[in-house]
Amino acid sequence: xxxWSSALLLSAFFILSMxxxxxxxxxxxxxxxxxxxxAAAEAPKFAREFNTLAGARYFRKAPEVNSKNxxxxxxxxxxxxxxxxxVFKLNAHGTRRLSEVTTMHQGxxxxxxxxxxxxxxxxxxxxxxxxxxxxxTGITQQEIKLYDQIAPRIGEDPKQWKAxxxxxxxxxxxxx
Numbered sequence: 001x002x003x004w005s006s007a008l009l010l011s012a013f014f015i016l017s018m019x020x021x022x023x024x025x026x027x028x029x030x031x032x033x034x035x036x037x038x039a040a041a042e043a044p045k046f047a048r049e050f051n052t053l054a055g056a057r058y059f060r061k062a063p064e065v066n067s068k069n070x071x072x073x074x075x076x077x078x079x080x081x082x083x084x085x086x087v088f089k090l091n092a093h094g095t096r097r098l099s100e101v102t103t104m105h106q107g108x109x110x111x112x113x114x115x116x117x118x119x120x121x122x123x124x125x126x127x128x129x130x131x132x133x134x135x136x137t138g139i140t141q142q143e144i145k146l147y148d149q150i151a152p153r154i155g156e157d158p159k160q161w162k163a164x165x166x167x168x169x170x171x172x173x174x175x176x
Contacts, residue, residue, distance in 0.1 A: 030115055030146035032070065032088070033063035034133060036101060037109040050111060052121045059111045064101045065133065067150060069094025074154040075144045078137035084144060088133045089154050095131030103127040114143060 038047035038060040047058040071091040075084045090098060101110075102124050112120045112135050119138045148168070152161030 029149045030143060031067050031113075032135075032147075033066040033113045034098075035059040035061070035111045035113060036064050036105055037111070050118050050121075052109070052111070052118070054109065054121065057109060057111075057121075059109070063113075064110070065090060065094050065098055069097070070151045071131075072151050072154040072156065073147050075139065075147075078139075080137055083137050084139045084141070085134060085136045086139050086144070086147065087154060088135075090131035090133065092131075095129070098131060098133065099127060099129045114139065 036059065038058045040047070040049075040058050042060070043049065043058055046062070047060050049056055049058050069090045070088050071094075072089040074087045076087065078085045106124050106126065108124055109121050110124055111118055112133075114135070120135050145168075149165065152158055156164075
Protein backbone atom coordinates (compact mmCIF):
# COMPACT_ATOMS: atom_id res chain seq x y z
CA UNK A 1 0.00 0.00 0.00
CA UNK A 2 2.86 2.36 0.86
CA UNK A 3 4.59 1.67 -2.46
CA TRP A 4 1.33 2.36 -4.36
CA SER A 5 0.90 5.71 -2.56
CA SER A 6 4.49 6.72 -3.30
CA ALA A 7 4.11 5.84 -6.98
CA LEU A 8 0.88 7.80 -7.21
CA LEU A 9 2.43 10.81 -5.48
CA LEU A 10 5.49 10.68 -7.75
CA SER A 11 3.27 10.49 -10.86
CA ALA A 12 1.19 13.43 -9.71
CA PHE A 13 4.33 15.48 -9.00
CA PHE A 14 5.72 14.68 -12.47
CA ILE A 15 2.49 15.65 -14.23
CA LEU A 16 2.07 18.86 -12.26
CA SER A 17 5.67 19.92 -12.83
CA MET A 18 5.38 19.75 -16.61
CA UNK A 19 5.27 23.14 -18.36
CA UNK A 20 1.79 24.25 -19.32
CA UNK A 21 2.71 24.71 -22.99
CA UNK A 22 4.45 21.36 -23.34
CA UNK A 23 1.45 19.93 -25.14
CA UNK A 24 2.96 21.18 -28.39
CA UNK A 25 0.24 23.71 -29.07
CA UNK A 26 1.24 26.58 -31.29
CA UNK A 27 0.36 30.08 -30.22
CA UNK A 28 -2.09 31.74 -32.60
CA UNK A 29 -0.61 34.24 -35.08
CA UNK A 30 -2.96 36.95 -33.82
CA UNK A 31 -5.15 37.42 -30.80
CA UNK A 32 -8.49 39.05 -30.30
CA UNK A 33 -10.30 39.31 -27.00
CA UNK A 34 -13.30 41.13 -25.62
CA UNK A 35 -13.23 42.32 -22.00
CA UNK A 36 -16.11 43.42 -19.79
CA UNK A 37 -15.94 46.65 -17.83
CA UNK A 38 -14.84 46.02 -14.25
CA ALA A 39 -14.28 48.21 -11.22
CA ALA A 40 -11.29 50.01 -9.71
CA ALA A 41 -11.67 47.81 -6.62
CA GLU A 42 -10.79 44.77 -8.78
CA ALA A 43 -7.44 46.26 -9.83
CA PRO A 44 -4.63 45.34 -10.11
CA LYS A 45 -5.30 41.63 -9.73
CA PHE A 46 -8.48 41.21 -11.77
CA ALA A 47 -8.88 44.45 -13.73
CA ARG A 48 -6.72 46.86 -15.69
CA GLU A 49 -7.23 50.54 -16.50
CA PHE A 50 -7.61 51.71 -20.11
CA ASN A 51 -8.23 55.15 -21.54
CA THR A 52 -11.33 55.11 -23.71
CA LEU A 53 -13.51 57.71 -25.41
CA ALA A 54 -15.65 57.48 -22.28
CA GLY A 55 -12.60 58.32 -20.12
CA ALA A 56 -10.36 56.11 -18.00
CA ARG A 57 -12.18 52.86 -17.23
CA TYR A 58 -11.28 49.52 -15.71
CA PHE A 59 -11.78 46.31 -17.66
CA ARG A 60 -11.48 42.74 -16.48
CA LYS A 61 -8.23 41.00 -17.36
CA ALA A 62 -9.98 37.71 -18.14
CA PRO A 63 -11.72 37.95 -21.52
CA GLU A 64 -15.37 37.11 -22.00
CA VAL A 65 -14.69 36.00 -25.59
CA ASN A 66 -11.33 35.34 -27.29
CA SER A 67 -9.68 33.97 -30.45
CA LYS A 68 -10.63 30.39 -29.57
CA ASN A 69 -14.30 31.36 -29.85
CA UNK A 70 -14.04 32.70 -33.40
CA UNK A 71 -15.64 30.51 -36.05
CA UNK A 72 -15.30 32.91 -38.99
CA UNK A 73 -14.53 36.56 -39.69
CA UNK A 74 -14.73 39.08 -42.51
CA UNK A 75 -13.01 42.45 -42.92
CA UNK A 76 -14.59 45.59 -44.36
CA UNK A 77 -13.20 49.08 -45.11
CA UNK A 78 -13.61 51.38 -42.10
CA UNK A 79 -15.09 54.86 -42.29
CA UNK A 80 -11.66 56.42 -41.69
CA UNK A 81 -10.50 55.22 -45.18
CA UNK A 82 -7.18 54.08 -43.63
CA UNK A 83 -8.01 50.94 -41.66
CA UNK A 84 -10.51 48.12 -41.65
CA UNK A 85 -13.27 46.86 -39.45
CA UNK A 86 -13.95 43.19 -38.83
CA VAL A 87 -17.06 41.11 -38.26
CA PHE A 88 -16.54 38.05 -36.07
CA LYS A 89 -18.89 35.06 -36.07
CA LEU A 90 -18.51 33.12 -32.83
CA ASN A 91 -18.75 29.37 -32.31
CA ALA A 92 -21.51 27.86 -30.13
CA HIS A 93 -19.57 28.33 -26.87
CA GLY A 94 -18.67 31.93 -27.70
CA THR A 95 -22.23 32.71 -28.79
CA ARG A 96 -23.61 31.35 -25.52
CA ARG A 97 -21.03 33.29 -23.48
CA LEU A 98 -21.69 36.54 -25.36
CA SER A 99 -25.43 36.12 -24.86
CA GLU A 100 -24.97 35.60 -21.11
CA VAL A 101 -22.63 38.58 -20.70
CA THR A 102 -24.75 40.98 -22.73
CA THR A 103 -27.93 39.90 -20.94
CA MET A 104 -26.50 40.29 -17.43
CA HIS A 105 -24.36 43.41 -17.93
CA GLN A 106 -26.42 45.90 -19.94
CA GLY A 107 -25.10 49.43 -19.57
CA UNK A 108 -21.50 48.31 -19.10
CA UNK A 109 -18.73 48.68 -21.68
CA UNK A 110 -17.08 45.91 -23.70
CA UNK A 111 -13.47 46.51 -24.79
CA UNK A 112 -11.82 44.79 -27.76
CA UNK A 113 -8.11 44.04 -27.57
CA UNK A 114 -6.30 43.19 -30.80
CA UNK A 115 -2.89 41.68 -30.20
CA UNK A 116 -3.01 43.14 -26.69
CA UNK A 117 -3.81 46.68 -27.85
CA UNK A 118 -7.16 48.35 -27.08
CA UNK A 119 -9.01 48.97 -30.31
CA UNK A 120 -12.59 49.77 -29.57
CA UNK A 121 -15.18 49.97 -26.89
CA UNK A 122 -18.96 49.61 -27.10
CA UNK A 123 -21.74 50.02 -24.57
CA UNK A 124 -23.87 46.93 -24.09
CA UNK A 125 -27.42 48.12 -24.76
CA UNK A 126 -29.20 44.81 -25.40
CA UNK A 127 -28.57 41.06 -25.37
CA UNK A 128 -26.64 39.73 -28.36
CA UNK A 129 -27.79 36.21 -29.15
CA UNK A 130 -26.64 35.84 -32.78
CA UNK A 131 -22.92 35.40 -31.96
CA UNK A 132 -21.81 38.35 -34.09
CA UNK A 133 -19.27 40.88 -32.77
CA UNK A 134 -17.96 43.84 -34.76
CA UNK A 135 -14.86 46.00 -34.46
CA UNK A 136 -15.65 49.08 -36.52
CA THR A 137 -12.19 50.52 -37.18
CA GLY A 138 -8.47 50.23 -36.51
CA ILE A 139 -7.58 46.83 -37.97
CA THR A 140 -4.61 46.86 -40.34
CA GLN A 141 -4.09 44.90 -43.55
CA GLN A 142 -1.36 42.91 -41.77
CA GLU A 143 -3.77 41.93 -38.99
CA ILE A 144 -6.32 40.79 -41.58
CA LYS A 145 -3.67 38.45 -43.01
CA LEU A 146 -3.06 37.07 -39.52
CA TYR A 147 -6.80 36.56 -38.87
CA ASP A 148 -7.07 34.73 -42.18
CA GLN A 149 -4.81 32.08 -40.60
CA ILE A 150 -7.10 31.70 -37.58
CA ALA A 151 -10.51 31.35 -39.19
CA PRO A 152 -12.21 31.29 -42.60
CA ARG A 153 -14.15 34.23 -43.95
CA ILE A 154 -17.84 34.28 -43.12
CA GLY A 155 -19.58 32.09 -45.71
CA GLU A 156 -16.34 30.46 -46.89
CA ASP A 157 -16.24 26.67 -47.03
CA PRO A 158 -13.55 25.22 -44.72
CA LYS A 159 -12.00 23.35 -47.67
CA GLN A 160 -11.78 26.58 -49.67
CA TRP A 161 -10.22 28.28 -46.65
CA LYS A 162 -7.52 25.61 -46.33
CA ALA A 163 -6.80 25.83 -50.05
CA UNK A 164 -6.53 29.63 -49.77
CA UNK A 165 -4.11 29.25 -46.82
CA UNK A 166 -1.92 26.90 -48.87
CA UNK A 167 -1.88 29.42 -51.72
CA UNK A 168 -0.93 32.26 -49.34
CA UNK A 169 1.92 30.20 -47.87
CA UNK A 170 3.13 29.26 -51.37
CA UNK A 171 3.15 32.93 -52.43
CA UNK A 172 4.98 33.91 -49.25
CA UNK A 173 7.73 31.36 -49.99
CA UNK A 174 8.12 32.69 -53.55
CA UNK A 175 8.52 36.27 -52.35
CA UNK A 176 11.10 35.30 -49.68
